[in-house]
Amino acid sequence: MKNLPILDLAIILAYLVGMVMVGVYFSRRNKNSDQYSKASGSIPGWAIGLSIYATFLSSNTFLGVPGKAFGSNWNAFVFSISMPLAAWVAAKYFVPFYRNTGEVSAYTNLEKRFGPWARTYAVACFLLTQLARMGSIFFGISLTLQALTGYSMEMIMLVTGICIIIYTVMGGIEAVIWTEVVQGILKTLGAILIIYLVVSNMPGGISKIIEIGKHDNKFGLGSFSPDFTQTTFWVVMLYGFFINLNNFGMDQNYVQRYHTASSAKEASKSVWLCVWIYVPASLLFFVIGSCLYAYYQINPEMIEPIKLQVAAERLGAGVSALDIQNLAATLQPADYGDKVMPHFMVTMIPTGLIGLIVSAILSAAMSTISSGMNASATVFSEDIYKRYFKPGINDKQNLRLLHVSTIVFGVAGMVCGIAMIGVKSILDVWWQLSGIFAGGMLGLFLLGIISKKSGNLEAFAATLIGLLVIVWMSLSYLIPEQYSYLRNPLHANMIIVVGTLSIFLTGALIAQFNKRKELEEIEEPAEVN
Template identity: 45%
Template structure:
């Protein structure tokens, strides 16, 4: 039975209305975004609650929307510990980072690095940020389109093109104001969709809601992981420390977040936006993890649906291996592969399968709109923040230092279109090529991993100067590169490889940069 038969006319109407509304928001703010200040900072006049909802919507990408349920379905609630670290990072951002950004008023998050350590520091952070966002846009659109192409019965390339072009258009015409208000709408759609799906599943268990908890408890599905001292496994403590560092990087130095702090009409509203965006993710992510647990219980009581998912996963695996349905013996290979598909391999496919086949008419459309909302929010944010940095950190800094308002806006518009097209193109390339992206993420993780440590060094130490900062970053990048690459080098003796869990790579990289910078600056005499 084909999945697209479950996407009815009512579902298409809901999805179409969502797209029309989103595009309408973009065009509504066109007149207010025709200046650099309006396009990049919304004239610094937005309420904190809208910016907070935008932060939340940006945080919860389509990867999270589909991935979080997949993690708890295939495993347990250990990844939820990442969410538990958000309040810590939020408090640090409110206490130390927010006052600085509001005081300076700089739109670029990386202007601080230039003030402290020179041009190289700003360019280093800005360069790897915009390249990382380019890859992120491609990944988000590709991973969003992958299940939706099956659910909607449409070609994956068409879905990527529609999403990429739509986001580029409303980001181009509406600027950051349109993105923030669209994000606020998308946040509501995300939450309503998630709660509706969870409620439907909970009350459709054969023996009632309690059956979910019985099955989950019997299979240790609510476990937060080991509380032991191991640094080689994803224990509670490893995930918690990793979460603090990554969330501090998000809330403290990520350009897309900083623009929302600047767009808020005053410091009080900006503080409200951080707390709302951070703390809202905590319960909503719990809902998504609970959906995964519910899915596990639901499919345990409906083994026929579980078998359908196994065949879906097996078919996708064979197609990726260039085994066509027209090949001789395809059915036998499919049957054999389906029997070997594990619960963890089914993780990301179960939620889309449930959305397409089990939800009532209308709710399916709402959930599909929510997945689109999550993707569009993330992509539009990456697009606007990248265009802002290209204009402020590169065009106005090196190409045209005395640019007029009109020239600066032309640079922003050009960067928006260019990065939108490149992001969409990246997603289209991923349809057939994924290994290149894996290599890029490895390199991006190495070279971009030093940004938080550099920021912290600049904020904490008054003695650290440019040479000390550069030396500290180099040492940190060496540690990050060693921890990242040594496990992958087969010829390297086992005792020379890093056996620490990969979550600890950004933790140790940040620590090395910060600690080495503090120590060097302590023993190096300042110039008289």
């Protein structure tokens, strides 16, 4: 078992206590549900922007992105490049729309537009997405802390989860936002510190890193060929645009923040501030991955313990050391990318700095999880409990419901994290799950906003068809080999693209067909007369 020095443990403990105290401080202001869910519209735009940035920059970014860059190249950075276009659409159309409705839930309008089923469907998609997000982040943070401490991943999830639940339940959205402001700054400084430590320990410095990276094509953005079966530049660009459009336009985590701003202009500013900070900040994590790749190319013997660990995990118990060594020799960087940064932290970062960097990684996890818990509780309260169980709930009861729901979703996120133990890539799992759950929700939302002719029938038929497409694309790999021609030929990241377009285009075409048919029926009697 690894044992962190007392100084590092003290720094981590001080950070966790500090986050809990923030929740205690803001708990005095949460006297009603409006304050708990919307902070009574009192948060400045710059703080909301940093909060959204911190939610984007989760531990999936902190750990998954360097692992991805280590194992392949900068192809995943195209996701960040797609953000400005999605932000432009959100700031111009979505933010004013939500501010005008005044509804704290992002999904209330779907019921007004298409009926109760649409709202319920979108809520189900959102909650599943949040559980997948929180689970992947719990898994990522426990992976790092296990390497540093030797404690079980389950125990780590439990301790960090309890701290997150306490300050989120007590402080509400205001505590979430202000802790995320601090966490956003902390995690960015942590990334810069890691780059400095890698470069300072690298023989030949930056020039050697660039030389190795160029030689092994570590800085490429992917193939520019029009191939949608692989993770080409265009596949990641399309995936990034649609998922970011979903984030800015339909994700309760972000929509709820628009209501905390003092005006629509401040809310729009927060979206752009998030983008202009996140794009260069995310680049830092790709730089970390490339730096680590070059470092271990120069020092290959230092990565052997990780390769042996991964080989042993794959083979399981009861195998010989020779079998483990033979498998380890065949492993590629992509097979152990997620474990590289925790390994570097264990072996190369001096006492004191480990505590700071672990606190930064904790902040990356805690900001996104706390945001997801608060948003999920708000959606459950507004869109499920008040809608179907107790519409006349008073404010005191609603506040208690928000507290209990926050705890429940926090625990559910931990359970999902435990279920993910053993996955190969954090980033890949999160991208695939978010694409599956978000595709139908975004398509339905766009249909309601853009296609004014679409009604309840058209939306229901389109959603049913789109859902069938998403299920087929997600599960067709299970089709037996003799029927392989029935499998989805596209890359998994295309699920959200095809699913969204299937619902939107199908609904719009059905509405157009029905409208034309109605016109023809009106014209026919006129011709007879």
